[in-house]
Amino acid sequence: MNANRTNYRSQFPKAFFVFLFLLGSIFNLSGQTEELWFGTYTDDQNKVQQGRFKITTEGKAIKKLILQPYGQRTMEFKIMKSDTVRNFVEMSWPEKPNRVGTLIWYNHGYYAGNFEDGTKVLPMVLKKFNFQDAQLQGNWFKPSAIEVKILQNAKQLISSPAQWNKNDTRVCESDESYSLFCAIYKSSIDIDGEYRHLRPAVKFVRDVIKEKYPQQYEHVLVDFNNAPEIEISELYEVFDLAIEKLNEAIAENNKED
Numbered sequence: 001m002n003a004n005r006t007n008y009r010s011q012f013p014k015a016f017f018v019f020l021f022l023l024g025s026i027f028n029l030s031g032q033t034e035e036l037w038f039g040t041y042t043d044d045q046n047k048v049q050q051g052r053f054k055i056t057t058e059g060k061a062i063k064k065l066i067l068q069p070y071g072q073r074t075m076e077f078k079i080m081k082s083d084t085v086r087n088f089v090e091m092s093w094p095e096k097p098n099r100v101g102t103l104i105w106y107n108h109g110y111y112a113g114n115f116e117d118g119t120k121v122l123p124m125v126l127k128k129f130n131f132q133d134a135q136l137q138g139n140w141f142k143p144s145a146i147e148v149k150i151l152q153n154a155k156q157l158i159s160s161p162a163q164w165n166k167n168d169t170r171v172c173e174s175d176e177s178y179s180l181f182c183a184i185y186k187s188s189i190d191i192d193g194e195y196r197h198l199r200p201a202v203k204f205v206r207d208v209i210k211e212k213y214p215q216q217y218e219h220v221l222v223d224f225n226n227a228p229e230i231e232i233s234e235l236y237e238v239f240d241l242a243i244e245k246l247n248e249a250i251a252e253n254n255k256e257d
Helices: 002-027 131-136 145-157 180-192 200-212 220-226 232-256
Strands: 032-042 048-058 061-067 075-083 088-093 096-106 110-116 121-128
Touching (some): 032 131, 048 121, 061 088, 088 110, 096 121, 145 180, 145 200, 145 232, 180 200, 180 220, 200 220, 200 232
Antiparallel strands (some): 032 048, 048 061, 061 075, 075 088, 096 110
């Protein structure tokens, strides 16, 4: 009996901490949550860009803010103060500690404010994804010749296996090889001035992949591109089917008009 008690006592701390770890992973003992927010920010060229942000909060306080722009490297802002009484957050721009912004929380459900460094005033808006963000990202665009041209041009960017990047990281910096996502990203900017993640060119490619490979890819464009079993002929087939379906949708819309 004594040996059993000793063994039980020796195992108890380990079992207890395992229990706490599991409990923490289920209920998040830190009280912090991560969400994907959207909005706009102004870059160094004073151009308003789509903002895609990963935000970590604890209660109402912002603990971490990471900008995750489509096709570009992430940038983490330094949180200097998050005041939940007066409803504002103060932070500095990544790698530019003298560029400080104060964003105020408004009851309509968003943060808004400016970053300033003595030479620039760069506005920013943060909010949870809503209908306006869907519009900004091209969700309301109708199939058109521009969408077809974006995909035709994207296919041309990957005109040989040597130009196909099979290791997509969602960062599009190379002009020598392109993943599926980066080809569409680059083509969208070249033809229409900016990338919009919900526009028909992107949506039709995504839908074709889901239809042909319904059970396989969680992050559709990236996972399909990176899958070792996918060959370049299958990539071209996706482009061709998406272009074909776009043209069919355009013809159908013309009939209705």
